[in-house]
Amino acid sequence: MAALPSTAACASARAGPAAGILDYAAIHACLLRGDRRLSLPILTLLLLAHFRFLAAAAGAHFSPAVSRLASRLRLSPSMAAVTLLALGNGAPDAFASAAALRGAGGLPRAGLAAILSAGAFVSAFVVGAVALIAAPFAVPPASFARDVFFYLVAASALFCVYLSAEIFLWQAVGLVLFYVFFVGLVFYMDLGAAGKLVSSAELEMGRAAMDLPVSVEHGKQRAATIWTVLTKVTRVWDWPVTFLLKLTIPSTLPSEWNRFYVCANICLCPLILLYSFSSFIPLDSRIVFLFPQIRFPLWSVVLLVSFCLALSHFRFEKETPERENIASTLISFVMSVFWISTMAGELLNCLAAIGVIMDLPPAILGMTVLAWGNSIGDLVADVALAKNGQPTIAIAGCFAGPMFNMLVGLGTALVMQTARVYPKAFVLEFHVGIVVAFVFLLLSLMGTLFVVTWARFRVPRFWGYCLMGLYVLFTIVSIAIASSSG
Template sequence: MASLADTACASVRSNAGGARAPSGLLSYASLHACTLHGDRRLSLPLLALLLLLHFRILAAAAGSHFSPAVSRLASRLRLSPSMAAVTLLAMGNGAPDAFASAAALRGGGGMPRAGLAAVLSAGAFVSAFVVGAVALIAPPHFAVPPASFSRDVFLYLLAASALFCVYLSAEIFLWQAVALVLFYAFFVGLVFYMDLGAAAPGKPVVGSAELDQMADALPVSVEHQKRQRARLWTVLTKVTRVWDWPVTFVLKLTIPSTLPSEWNKFYICANICLCPLILLYSFSSFIPLDSRIVFLLPHIRFPLWSVVLLVSFCLALSHFHFEKEAPETENIASTLISFIMSVFWISTMAGELLNCLATIGVIMDLPPAILGMTVLAWGNSIGDLVADVALAKNGQPTIAIAGCFAGPMFNMLVGLGTALVMQTARVYPKPFILEFHVGIVVAFVFLLLSLMGTLLVVTWARYRVPRFWGYCLMGLYILFTIVSIAIASSSG
């Protein structure tokens, strides 16, 4: 048994040195095969805990840092609520999906198929299950704006249909991948044009209060629910807070605060010291961290990371010495850096999440498609579910419904589209081959059915969302999940 474990460990280490090994903070395959000697009883619980940790960091970075930064950037840029919803807020909901799916598409083996399956399954989850949940929680037969609702659902339906046709051809060319990204740009332009036409003269465009309410609706709703839990939930909440403390601490060290009221000298100095080093790490594939450069002393070459760390540390010390009070107004530079660092954490944790899921799939001998259609789709979309339901409970069901289509559309067109552009550019002028799988076809069919059904039913009900349709959508998604798991389990 020991020899088998040693052989597996040696194989993992040899693959880790290859070009196709996935980059990341941890090597989960080595953790399983070498550190834990291939023992599933130890590996699976530990990897499950790491998976939960990645989910928690991803959710905290998106909810506590990315969303407020997006909201304040929208206010500074004077974006209308609808415009912000299809640009910045769509990035907030779709960024975890987009980064994880792009990382999957760049991977080897069956992970490209898992990435595509995750995009479609996440879209089906949000457009069916989340829309159904909002319809059940919101006031009965609530109305939606006819023009914007029809625009969002129809264009999402059109984009999904076009991608389905491309997938059935089993190959995608560079121009087709670029067209996916440009289609979302067209969608944003159309929203901007319609907003200009709908804006009344003299009416302020900025919706910062609404944007802040959207960004803060989830924490407020969750805190309100926590106060009403039983004693068991109180104990679980305390355990969760113990888990959350190191996550919150690390994120505060690396993501600047955007409000003067949240100013803290220690955290600001830590941001100045650590953010440049982290940004350098994010570009390590282009500029190696250990690149030798001449700095101050001639004929002596220092590693690039040490020079960046020294300069940023000196800047942090000077800030600690000279800055005594919080700024009087919000600093746009801090908001931009907060936005960038939040994107870094979302991207990094999405990649770690994907690598951890891939290792779990290998250990449990699960097909890649079943990972993409279940765990990866649910994990990245659970934030959409909780956030949109919270908005519906706070009396904003129309905003919640709009978010159910803008986020997945951004994920499919920009996230997946950008990854496909990179892959097709790599093999240009040849097409990038798309691996056929019946489970992905099923995901396309269910996604298109949910979108067409919602468009027809809501239009028939005079742009009101009937409660019965909420039950139908949730039942449709449950059926999709059962069918997808059965297909993935049987076909592999």
């Protein structure tokens, strides 16, 4: 009889579909029989593994891919931030917010709150982290003022729309077009500068990034003898993570070319991309292939074709490429975005499961775990760029990424909703917590613009501490409001 509650909890955990690769609720209720003494340490280890996976994907693959693409395409730091970095960091959050806004019940409010909380997290905590790591460093005056000012205008406009409690179709379309205008302005300013933004020093730095492997772990093993054992343990921990990433993310450096890993990339990357689109195209969709009378699952056809291509490549391609291939760099960028997005989702689900096991109120989970989980990809990617000597791209991405989420992700979802009720307005549900998120977001943006301008467009280290303190205050106020209002 004592096993009945555990059995019921296990059945309840398995009733719904898993939100990610692992079902953490089922691990707790079924595999570990609901024992907190076992579940909390094991889930904490999984949490650390997710963090390490995120750091490795961002530092060893995503950051070098962004640097090399920016160098090959001759993009300025601001242009790279509003295109490559915004798309890489913002696309998963944009899709999630769009799905939430299309949902019923409290999901539309949750989608708007998630975008604003993530924006406050990035503009305060992530900018603060970049400042503490790389400060003091200079930023281009024109591009920095432009990025912060446009984000400030966009947030202020959306705040005014939210206070009116309704939004029309033309306003929603205006949000998306505002970001298109912003990208066009960045492109125009880069062309007008005629190479001033992309200085020769930046190009040399980009070429050096193409020749040398970039990793956030460089320099960390210069510790004293006391850390030798810890270093060995870390290497054992890192090996499976590094091996899996090499199997699924192509190397962009000719010096790191390996025939086995290239064949594994050819075989596995199409399957992973198919899995990433499984919400639109089910993996078990039946299609006709070779035999007209037989319908094969889509995943088996993709696996067979990619395996044959990998086998032929292993058989005939035996020479190391002489120079970097732009196609490999693009695929490396896409696969890095996939792993960062996927592992950020796993991290979020694991954090949520730990919160449920510890009986934390849903309001506190929503204002902390969900906001942090949605932005962990931005934090890891931007910090990795700052550590790799690219703080200018990182600081620009701290504003371009959240603005992309707000204007393109949220804006696209609002266009869909307002088009459904056209010519009427789509009603926005008022909540004081969202107003507080707007206020703190605007405060962080105005403060950063003022302080950096006052410091003659250098990011001072003390402002990093101030921004982190501002975010801690925002979190405390938000939790208090969420706990009192429910």
